[in-house]
Amino acid sequence: MGIQIRPATPDEFELLHATVATAFGEAPSERFVEQLRRLVPPERTLCAFDGPALVAGMNVLPLRVRWGDGWLPMGGVSGVGTLPTHRRQGLLRSLMERALAEMHERGEMAAILYASLAAIYHRYGYGVATAQQRMDARRDAFRWLDDDRPGGRVRLVQAAAAASQLGPVYERWAELRTLALARTPEWWRLGVLNPPELEQQALLTALHEGRDGPDGYVLYRMAQGAEGGDLADGWPPHQRLVVRELVATRPAAYRALWDYLLRYDLVDTYRVTHAPADDPLFHMVQDPRHLNGVVHDGLYMRPLNCRALVEGRRYGGDGRLVLELRDPLCRWNDGRWLIEADSGGARFERTELEPELWLEVGAFATLVSGCAGAGRLAAAGRVRASDDAIELAERLFRVARAPFCADGF
Secondary structure (H helix, E strand, C coil), X not given: CCEEEECCCHXXXXXXXXXXXXXXXXXXXXXXXXXXXXXXXXXXXXXXXXXXXXXXXXXXXXXXXXXXXXXEEEEEEEEEEECHHHCCCCHHHHHHHHHHHHHHHCCCCEEEEECCCHHHXXXXXXXXXCEEEEEEEEHHHCCECCCCCCCCEEEXXXXXXHHHHHHHHHHHHHCCCCCCECCCHHHHHHHHCCCHXXXXXXXXXXEEEECCEEEEEEEEEECCHHHCCCCCCCCCXXXXXXXXXXXXXXXXXXXXXXXXXXXXXXXXXXXXXXXXXXXXXXXXXXXXXXXXXXXXXXXXXXXXXXXXXHHHCCCCCCEEEEEEEECCCCHHHCEEEEEEEECCEEEEEECCCCCCEEEEHHHHHHHHHCCCCHHXXXXXXXXXXXXXXXXXXXXXXCCCCCCCCCCXX
């Protein structure tokens, strides 16, 4: 009968999640299945069936993502897994190629994902689009360079009111962060404030209010069990506080929220699970190495409409550059392109002019997102160009803030 590729029916959502969970050696979660039902339309799933058995699957979430001065539709690829019995048979390639074609047909400008094993996804044209950092710092790491006390006040927010009060702050912050997600009320409820991976753990919320109103917030929890401290584990008692998300639109709000977290006297270790690569904390403390920050890959992006990505972003100057872009999987992107950019935007059109810069689509994703500049990519062998062309590309694709997505999916 062979392998059949098709979307899951609503009745097969639980089976799809169980298959992917088994592929990762995990137990299925009813809470995660419920999240899946609410956030992923059935037609945005893809499954591989070997007879009646579901042996591989994936989901695509319809997302709106910050890009330049607006929001672009992108497909959020998640829940990708193949049972060990059916690996090395090309099932993921069949699923991914069909998913990319369908996203392109739907008008989504790129596919984005978090990679459990990044080496798998480079072959499909994905490139690193955000870097993020994790920090594990003891209390004594927070010796500030500046002793000024920020103004305003911090107050706790009840879960029922959190989305309405945090939402406007997040939106102002997200407008300045390439690849931040637009959050719907359902996303706030299921993906941010009640993520399935936390199960029964409480997620606390504190909001900072400055002179002009709310301008920052923090979502955090106390680590439990082997993950963190235990009040009964030795003396003195100790805890680990885990920062899930800290958003601030003003420096004073950022500092005030950390001052608030440091008032938990039984906490001796602070963990930040994911922060932007340019998070300001590094430049605020006397001994930044004591933050134990580790920068690693975050979101991966697979461009589907390179013209929309180039013409939709901001630029750091004026210039004209001819690119030779290689994309053997999505042939509509492949070829020679002329970019003419200025402070108002850019035009990206086919050309017969001689190329000045050569790159494949994964490196293009890294460059156009602002995750890394042309010079860094050239040093890694991902871009080929003259020194003049690299200097021009560095200037054009320069960003004021590192791209970052605060959401997992």
